[in-house]
Amino acid sequence: MATTAGTLPAVGAHSGLWSWLTTVDHKRIGALYGVSAMAFFIMGGIEAILIRTQLAVPNGTVLEADRFNQLFTMHALTMIFLGVMPLGAAFFNWFVPLQIGARDVAFPRLNALSYWVFIGGGLLFVSSFIFGGAPNAGWFAYAPLTSERMSPGSGMDFYVVGLLMLGLSSLIAALNFAVTIINMRAPGMTMMRLPVFIWMTLVVAFLLILSLPVLTVALIQLLFDRSFTTHFFSPEEGGNPILWQHLFWVFGHPEVYILILPSFGIISEVLPVFSRKPLFGYAAVVFAGVSIAVLGFAVWSHHMFTTGLGTVPQIVFSASTMAIAVPTGVKIFNWLGTLYGGNIRFTTAMYFAVSVIVLFTIGGVTGVMHATVPVDTQQQDTYFIVAHLHYVLFGGSIMGIFSGVYYWFPKMTGRFLHEGLGKLHFWLFFIGMNLTFFPMHFLGVGGMPRRIYTYDADLGFDTWNMVATIGAYIIAVGMLAFLWNFVRTMRQAPSAPNDPWGGATLEWATSSPPPEHDFDVVPEVHDRDPLWYNRDHGVTTPAAPAHLHIHMPPPSYYPLVLGGALLLMGIGVLSHLAVTALGVVIAIYAVWAWTLEPTD
Amino acid sequence: MTSETHGEAQLSEVRHIVPRIGPRQYVIIGVILTIITAIELWISYSPLGDLIIPLLIVLSAAKFIAVVAFFMHLRFDHQLLTRFFVFGFALAAAILFALIALFWTDATDAREPGAAHVAADAKAEPKAGADAKAGAAPKAGAAVSVKVTVKEFEVAAPAEVAAGAVKFDLDNAGAVPHNLRVIKSTQAPNALPVAAGAADESKLQVVAKTADINGGAKTSVTARLEPGQYLLICNVPGHYQLGMTTRITVK
């Protein structure tokens, strides 16, 4: 990577395919995650466009029912597990070490492994389209529809194996980031001086660590029901389909906080920088984030209000769901407080960040509506819920992620995304998103159910569905604007200075992009917003001594080999167990060699 | 590994804590664990009744804590490690209790009626006869026979029967196994509580039942019925919900 003059030269190979396949550098792994996730995001978007095209008019003929079911299932799975989560991972990888003043994560090879398992699992997942059909029972895969009898193809088996692999990838990454943040902070970087982005990353890591095992058990039990004639979830021999729902949502609800908290962390960085004012109420924002995570384990049955839970459970989960709106509201007010009285710079990153406040609030308000059991009884399984979830996930997660993209692009690549094109991208997204999803509130209240592949002409759904489809196309054009911006920008030579925005956090104290070893000298940390503190108090960072040698961990191919072995194990479950056995043998070899590999 | 000196003094040196507990103490703990296990075994066979479960939980918790604190060195190690583990364990326990509470129904004896009720039939017959002989029963003579025909998915029986000893002759005219439950209930035929895919017999007053019989087979069961409303259902899982239920009034 290019370094600006005066920094130390980095060691090791930097170009060529092999250097990418064996990298353990967090910045490269972040780039791999980012590019892969964007590609999957586009794929999920195409799936959405197909869905909206089918639903644009009544009695649409673009897609048949089964293909439609595959598309809405894969749209959700792709966006959640192959889009938003790895985009978050891209930023964790890039900026956690930089913001805490470390030079890499605690376990660089494990970091690489989590990427290879992700890409293997992701490709396995999407390959289901050509190997007998994608999963088609919804991303939440309710039993007994997912039983062998009712879903006889291989689609649901791809679901199980793919999610097990993706879960493993996320778990490994989460363990890595938790240890890194707790144990590798620069001197002076106490927990309450951490950037909010880092706090959110830590909270997300613990959510993953504690919720993924429950999903793993649910998936294993589904696999056994489908392949070994157990009856965990099918009622014929005494199984219980509601058990699947409970286990799934004990994971699934923390999962939605996993999807939104990175975005909250990003805008908590962007808003202060472009208001030229510190974040309002740092401690409240941090504690609110932690509360959301803890409470997030106590609300899961609000996805099940219409399953006959019983009065007491409904009351308990309704109350806890309303309670969780409070810390979220705290954050909203703190962001508004940050903007208030600030010297606002209207960059594209700032546009996206401010839009998160607006759009997530809309989604949050409808969320509180769902928390009321009688109201939810009408709204469940209608387009009202689709409206809610897209306001929080698109308006919240996606807009926040793109804020991070525009904010951190100069740091990652040394180049600036064009502001004019960026603002066009923003407006197309903002207008398109509202056109697509706001009318869905009306459709839902008007009675349009979810997951229907078409609808009749005289039900009052026609106009709003057409509007929603137009909005979706506008979003697509916005994405094209972004891609054009990206291509155009990458053709330029890098020219960004260390700190183009006047940032507060440590990543802006090194070159854009940083050298392999991140910092020549890590700045002293005396307070939150360390760079602002140092600037205001005249603290300077000394230049690096002339003969300083910083040793970074060497590249390794064992993460790739082990990732490949795990992929083989998954493929074997879907085809011949001999392939799984081969994968196990290679995995044992890879782990053995990895453990004995010299790292200095 | 690094020769950088800036700020290093402010980090904590990684200390590998070797606890001052030696083989003797470990063996003692091992012996205690064995003794506790033996006590647990005794308790599980003992007639302590309701005390068994709390005692077992307390004792196994003691073993759990002993291994975590001493063998895993948590007692001697950094407090943060204890906090992480306890948090994970507490969350797992909380979710476990929540799930059990959400699925709580009274224990259902879902076993085959089988042998126990063949014996009941054998016992019921002589009893009805004896009553008839003694002349003590309000209704003179042998038990009234009621023909009940079952097939997919309905139960056919007379609407009324006389109170007293009633012998239900069950005839399976269908192709799959069915059974019969005689339930005293004023509920509508399809309004009985359901659990685990069948009518919830633990919440119902089942006055007679038969074993499952195959298509084409017959069986019978006799019961003494007071006047009132009864329901005749087949309770093979799923069959009740599919409509195998009918009312019979005992007068």
Next chain:
Amino acid sequence: MAAAGAHGVAHHSTTGIDNRKLLMWIFLASECLFFGSLISTYLIFKGKSLVGPYPDEILDIPVTSISTFVLLMSSLAMVLAVYGAEHGRPRMMKLWLLVTILLGLTFLGFQVYEFRTFGHEGLNLATNQFGASFFVLTGFHGTHVGVGVLILASLLLASFRRSGLGREAGFHVEIAGLYWHFVDIVWIVIFTLVYLIPQ
């Protein structure tokens, strides 16, 4: 500042805890949720099997008590191996690593015997809810024991090199020991809830 070494080996860290030890404990917290979900499933289906064999007819408490004792003793052997490694006594470490492995294999042997006996008596995965939840719970526990045996065997094998387990022998054996003890305490919970508590 702390070096970002590949193993997470650092002379310094923010908390003074070694990165790898912290990783193992957080991983064990995650495993609590894994086994907690499997145990929840077992308890939810307790008493809900529609056909036999039922637990009180088929579980062999005396035999399983012996295998429980074996696993408990393996934890004792493990901690003695750690002691030997930490105090620079490689022969003690190797001996007790071997004993731990043998006891672990014995436990697995008991499990295999139990599974096969149950199979002969008509209980398998598909038979009823007890079969499904029992075999999945104890099967995955047994798999964890098996992985633990592999880890300990690798350590034992590596200890026969000229450099043995290196400067950090005590640490490596201790980390492996944490995993092994965890698998043991999960069995303590399973033995109580599945076998001992009245059906």
